[in-house]
Amino acid sequence: MENSLLTLHNRRILLGITGGIAAYKGAELTRRLQDQGADVRVIMTRSATEFITPLTMQALSKHPVHLDLHNPDTESVMGHIELARWADLVLIAPASANFLARLAHGHGDDLLTAVCLAAECPVAIAPAMNQAMWAKSPTQKNRALLVERGIHFLGPDSGIQACGEVGAGRLLDIEALLIGASNLFASGRLQGKTVLITAGPTREAIDPVRFISNHSSGKQGYALASAAVDAGARVILVSGPTALTAPERVDLVKVTSAQDMHEAVQARLPETDIMIGVAAVSDYRPRMVETQKIKKGQCGERTLTLELVENPDIIAEAAKHPNAPFTVGFAAETENLENYAKRKLLEKNLAMIVANNVANSQIGFNSDANATTIFWAGGEINIPMMSKRALSERLISIIADRIEAAS
Ligand code: PMT
Numbered sequence: 588m589e590n591s592l593l594t595l596h597n598r599r600i601l602l603g604i605t606g607g608i609a610a611y612k613g614a615e616l617t618r619r620l621q622d623q624g625a626d627v628r629v630i631m632t633r634s635a636t637e638f639i640t641p642l643t644m645q646a647l648s649k650h651p652v653h654l655d656l657h658n659p660d661t662e663s664v665m666g667h668i669e670l671a672r673w674a675d676l677v678l679i680a681p682a683s684a685n686f687l688a689r690l691a692h693g694h695g696d697d698l699l700t701a702v703c704l705a706a707e708c709p710v711a712i713a714p715a716m717n718q719a720m721w722a723k724s725p726t727q728k729n730r731a732l733l734v735e736r737g738i739h740f741l742g743p744d745s746g747i748q749a750c751g752e753v754g755a756g757r758l759l760d761i762e763a764l765l766i767g768a769s770n771l772f773a774s775g776r777l778q779g780k781t782v783l784i785t786a787g788p789t790r791e792a793i794d795p796v797r798f799i800s801n802h803s804s805g806k807q808g809y810a811l812a813s814a815a816v817d818a819g820a821r822v823i824l825v826s827g828p829t830a831l832t833a834p835e836r837v838d839l840v841k842v843t844s845a846q847d848m849h850e851a852v853q854a855r856l857p858e859t860d861i862m863i864g865v866a867a868v869s870d871y872r873p874r875m876v877e878t879q880k881i882k883k884g885q886c887g888e889r890t891l892t893l894e895l896v897e898n899p900d901i902i903a904e905a906a907k908h909p910n911a912p913f914t915v916g917f918a919a920e921t922e923n924l925e926n927y928a929k930r931k932l933l934e935k936n937l938a939m940i941v942a943n944n945v946a947n948s949q950i951g952f953n954s955d956a957n958a959t960t961i962f963w964a965g966g967e968i969n970i971p972m973m974s975k976r977a978l979s980e981r982l983i984s985i986i987a988d989r990i991e992a993a994s
Contacts (some may be wrong), residue, residue, distance in 0.1 A: 592765055593779045594772035596624035596821050597836040601706075601834055603699045604644070605678035605686040606634025608749040609715040609758040613639060616680055617647045620768070621759050624821070628670070629653070630699050632686070656698045667698055671705035679703075680741070681715030681758045684726050690738075691729035709771050711739040712786060713764055718745075718754025722920050741767035775819020776987040782820040783859040783912070784812050785852065785866035785901065788829035789845040793893065794877035801867045802952035805829030807917075807943075808865035809973045812837045814979035815863075818987070823859070825851045827866055845898035852901050859912040861986060864902035867919060867952070871895035903935040913990055915939045915982075921946040925960065932962055939963040939989060941982065961985060 600620055604613040612768045614634075629644045630653045634973040639785045641652040656667060665673065669725040679686065679699070686699070690712075695701040703710050712733065720726060721743060734740060742759035759767065772778070786808020790798040804827060812824045822837040825848055833839040840855075842848045845868045852862070874894040881891070916937045918928040921944075928942035942960050947952035950972060958972035961982070970981050 592623045592769045593821070594775075594819065595620060595765065597816065598625045598675045598772060600625045600627050600768070601630060601674035601677045601702065602627055603632075603677060603682075603702070604628045604635040604639070605632045605679065605683040605699065606637060607681045607683045607715050608638065609681040610635045610638035611820045612758055612761065613680065614643055614647055616764060617644065619736070619765055621648075623765065623769075626752060628665075630670070630702060632697060632699055633827075634683075653698055656696070656701055660914055668705055671702045671707070674702075674706060674708050676708055676771060677703060677710045677720045677740075678704045678713070678764075679711070680713035680764060682712045682823055684714075684716045684720045687712070687714065687726060687733065691732040704786045709739060709983065710737075711741055711768060711771060713741040713767075714743045714756070715758035716743075716756050717750055718748060718752050718756040719755040721963045722754070739767075750860040755808055755830075772819065775817070776984065777815060777861070778819035780860040781814075781823065781858050782806050782815045782819045782861045782863065783825065783855055784815065784863045785825045785827075785848060785851065785868070786812070787831075788867050789848055789869045790843050791845065791869045791872035791898075793873050794881045796877065796880050799869055799872070801869065803827070803829075803867035804953040806953065806955065807832045807957060807979075808863075809834055810975040811863055811865060811979040811982065814976065814983045818983050820861075823855055825866075827871055827907075844900065845872060846941075849899040849901045849904065852905060853908075856905055856908050856912065857910060861903075861915070861990070862905050862912045863915045863917075863982075863986075864904065864905075865917050865978045866901075867985060868898065870898055872898055873884060884943055900935065900971045902937065906936040906938075913938050913940065913986070913993075915986060917943055919939045919943050919945045919951070925962075928960070932964075963989060 598764045604610050618626050627648045628650045629648045645652045695704045744756050744757040744759045745755040787805035788800045788803040790800045792798050809831050812822050816836050824837045825840045840851045842851050874896045902916050914937050918931045920927045924942050928940050932940040940962050956972050957975050957978045960969045
């Protein structure tokens with residue numbers, strides 16, 4: 588992925604195509620946005636369908652194409668307000684002179700203008716029209732009105748036009764459109780970073796029906812994944828078994844045991860800038876996994892002894908990697924919180940550790956809230972009790988501060 592376009596990853600782009608000879612370029616634009624990891628949905632005006640078929644755009648975008656304001660089929664899938672809410676960016680490419688005029692004068696009587704009026708996300712327009720039409724004062728006044736309203740313009744470009752004339756009015760080339768769209772997102776504090784988060788418990792098999800595990804619900808790790816996405820990061824969530832639905836726009840890797848989690852993390856370290864270990868990883872696993880269910884009294888005794896062997900320390904191994912990411916651990920403790928957390932910070936060679944008092948049921952396993960002190964070499968911050976989501980936002984911002992301070 589090109590670095591300059593990383594901000595398009597996981598973005599939801601609503602591509603509006605209006606009627607004009609450049610409408611066919613919407614097909615390549617859709618593909619190129621998807622190549623950067625964007626999710627693209629398409630709205631076409633009726634006149635755009637004279638230049639390129641909705642079927643083509645549906646096949647490329649892999650979603651139904653939205654054509655009409657009052658179409659019971661598409662409105663029931665996603666109505667115009669939902670479409671506006673769904674989008675991170677509404678990008679109209681190509682935008683005709685007629686579309687600019689209608690939008691500039693507040694029209695909302697077709698789907699594309701209605702969505703632009705309802706959108707609270709950025710709206711970007713890539714005009715394409717004959718050079719004389721672009722130069723005319725009504726078009727220029729409409730452009731100025733739209734710019735005044737905070738609408739972004741990408742282009743137009745100058746050069747030879749489809750009609751054979753030369754001048755300003757060509758649709759920007761696809762590369763420039765991608766960069767322009769990408770620049771509109773370049774604001775999150777973790778923009779361009781890949782964050783790997785481990786979450787949930789691990790399960791260590793004893794026999795085909797039993798396992799050793801713990802009470803981690805995954806809530807804290809999943810909340811952090813959401814906060815990291817909102818900060819603009821690409822997020823890989825390596826999760827043990829949980830009952831949660833993964834936040835939107837994360838790359839979810841499901842694992843079961845500590846060894847699975849270790850392998851999944853090791854495989855993704857080269858692409859990881861920041862690793863946050865929230866998972867409650869089982870330190871030990873049974874030496875032998877019985878192939879059949881262990882029967883009661885099988886050994887002729889009233890006791891059963893399980894021999895356990897140590898699991899890999901996933902986060903400590905990551906911190907030792909030649910290209911170690913900025914590594915943040917969590918320490919779940921029931922006593923001596925500060926001492927044990929600081930010891931883990933040193934022993935695991937971490938950049939930061941988040942101390943978690945799991946003896947308090949309001950802020951530990953499966954709770955909706957958390958409270959913590961975060962330690963790093965030469966500093967600490969106390970975060971009072973708040974929702975796991977709010978705490979995640981604080982943590983992401985503290986991580987961004989530490990990374991900025993170190994660079
Ligand atoms: O999932 P929830 O119900 O929301 O609960 C959240 C939580 C209590 C699980 C979470 O806030 C938390 O404290 N996670 C860390 C749990 C833990 O295993 O702590 P630890 O002190 O045993 O481990 C220290 C660090 O080493 C952790 O980052 C852990 O992920 C990591 N570790 C531990 C053992 C191991 N073999 N490999 C590891 O990577």
